[in-house]
Amino acid sequence: CSPTVTVAPPDKPITINLNVKIEHEIRVKVEKELESVINPESGLF
Amino acid sequence: TLRAECTQAGEDTRKGQCTVRSEGLQMDADRNPLALLVEPKLPLALHQGTLTFSLQGRWQPGAPLALDLELDGKVARGTAFAAPFSGLVVQQRLHLLPALRSITAGLVQLDKLEGPIPVDQLTMHTRFTAPAGGQAPVVAIERADAALFNGKIRLANCVYDRGNPDTACLVRLDDLDLQPIVALQKVDGLTVTGRVSGQLPLRFSPQGVRIHQGRVENIGSGLIRYHPAGNTLEGSPLTVYARNALEELHYQRLTAHIDYLPDGTLTVALHLQGQNPKLEGGRAVHLNLNTEQNLLSLLKSLQYSHSLSSELDRTIRQHR
Amino acid sequence: LDLQTAKAQGLVGETPSGYLAQVQSGNGETAQLVHSINAQRKQEYEKIAQRNKTSLQAVEQLAGQQAMDKTPGGQYILVNGTWTKK
Numbered sequence: 001c002s003p004t005v006t007v008a009p010p011d012k013p014i015t016i017n018l019n020v021k022i023e024h025e026i027r028v029k030v031e032k033e034l035e036s037v038i039n040p041e042s043g044l045f
Numbered sequence: 046t047l048r049a050e051c052t053q054a055g056e057d058t059r060k061g062q063c064t065v066r067s068e069g070l071q072m073d074a075d076r077n078p079l080a081l082l083v084e085p086k087l088p089l090a091l092h093q094g095t096l097t098f099s100l101q102g103r104w105q106p107g108a109p110l111a112l113d114l115e116l117d118g119k120v121a122r123g124t125a126f127a128a129p130f131s132g133l134v135v136q137q138r139l140h141l142l143p144a145l146r147s148i149t150a151g152l153v154q155l156d157k158l159e160g161p162i163p164v165d166q167l168t169m170h171t172r173f174t175a176p177a178g179g180q181a182p183v184v185a186i187e188r189a190d191a192a193l194f195n196g197k198i199r200l201a202n203c204v205y206d207r208g209n210p211d212t213a214c215l216v217r218l219d220d221l222d223l224q225p226i227v228a229l230q231k232v233d234g235l236t237v238t239g240r241v242s243g244q245l246p247l248r249f250s251p252q253g254v255r256i257h258q259g260r261v262e263n264i265g266s267g268l269i270r271y272h273p274a275g276n277t278l279e280g281s282p283l284t285v286y287a288r289n290a291l292e293e294l295h296y297q298r299l300t301a302h303i304d305y306l307p308d309g310t311l312t313v314a315l316h317l318q319g320q321n322p323k324l325e326g327g328r329a330v331h332l333n334l335n336t337e338q339n340l341l342s343l344l345k346s347l348q349y350s351h352s353l354s355s356e357l358d359r360t361i362r363q364h365r
Numbered sequence: 366l367d368l369q370t371a372k373a374q375g376l377v378g379e380t381p382s383g384y385l386a387q388v389q390s391g392n393g394e395t396a397q398l399v400h401s402i403n404a405q406r407k408q409e410y411e412k413i414a415q416r417n418k419t420s421l422q423a424v425e426q427l428a429g430q431q432a433m434d435k436t437p438g439g440q441y442i443l444v445n446g447t448w449t450k451k
Binding site for chain 2: 013027028
């Protein structure tokens with residue numbers, strides 16, 4: 001039988017630091033501008 | 046139907062009382078007496094409701110006119126803050142004159158508020174008192190609770206007094222579901238599951254409401270998945286390791302520190318301890334995810350997309 | 366073949382990517398229509414992305430959500446990789 005190698009998880013935890021800035025104003029503006037594209041009159045929807 | 050009964054103490058016209066009573070006064074968009082009574086003014090539109098009230102005036106020599114009001118309003122449907130609501134009950138017993146004061150704690154109940162953030166089964170016990178000097182009345186919320194994000198939000202002994210700033214109020218959150226909360230913020234590629242409880246110390250100041258050192262903690266374990274479309278996050282390059290770890294991080298501990306400023310700035314510092322079983326045999330991962338956003342812009346954008354979809358539903362229903 | 370009939374006949378449908386896709390592949394004319402519509406959409410998305418100083422992906426993603434929301438009943442949308450009739 002092939003030896004099974006179990007890798008004990010290294011004890012030191014990995015730390016991940018993330019900063020997220022959420023822009024809601026842009027999303028509202030983009031959604032408004034998309035209304036003229038995602039629209040039967042535009043011929044593209 | 047309105048009925049008035051007046052009595053007078055014998056010949057002495059300076060002493061007596063009058064009571065005006067109504068049974069089941071119909072209320073609708075045009076006839077909305079509740080909007081007159083509610084101070085501070087609430088953007089409240091009633092579609093259909095009934096009001097029962099009794100107004101009693103008493104006068105006697107050497108004493109100011111006393112005026113008491115007892116009202117019981119039931120509103121089937123309406124809108125508050127441009128959000129549709131159903132099942133509103135308002136019961137109040139108030140001294141109006143010589144000074145506004147609740148005789149007993151008033152009740153406000155609401156079955157459903159269908160705003161961008163849905164609130165159900167709101168129950169609030171309020172007390173109004175008018176400060177001397179006649180500014181806006183002080184509203185004390187003795188107890189309030191509501192169902193929110195599949196959990197409960199509770200308030201106790203909160204005083205809203207425009208005249209005397211820096212009043213505080215503690216909001217308790219019990220067993221809220223993280224998934225819909227995170228989903229509302231539409232953070233590209235972020236899903237979080239699990240449940241949290243905690244407290245948000247509210248402070249009212251002349252500039253508005255703020256939350257200082259709010260804190261929520263996980264109840265039981267959960268999951269965080271974060272893979273944004275772009276390869277880097279705003280402000281912090283996502284290393285390959287971090288990207289893999291965040292594919293599916295099972296957490297046992299989650300705490301979030303919450304601060305909110307009157308201008309809408311909401312900062313949430315999420316600290317999470319867990320592991321990704323598919324990575325290095327499940328090596329422990331500590332994640333610090335600091336988010337900043339403007340809550341007022343979020344609510345406006347939700348209102349916009351919410352009204353867009355409800356507007357859409359309405360037009361579709363018409364054409365069906 | 367115009368877009369409205371192609372949609373009504375269930376030949377094409379909206380997807381989360383913000384672009385149109387064929388529900389059943391293999392029909393040349395439909396493929397040509399999808400290609401041309403998507404090219405025009407991409408131009409519009411790029412203009413919007415520039416105007417709002419945001420990424421094309423963000424605009425495409427929002428367009429996809431809006432297109433799927435606005436798809437009337439009876440037409441197809443791609444949900445979790447499978448075509449579903451709304």
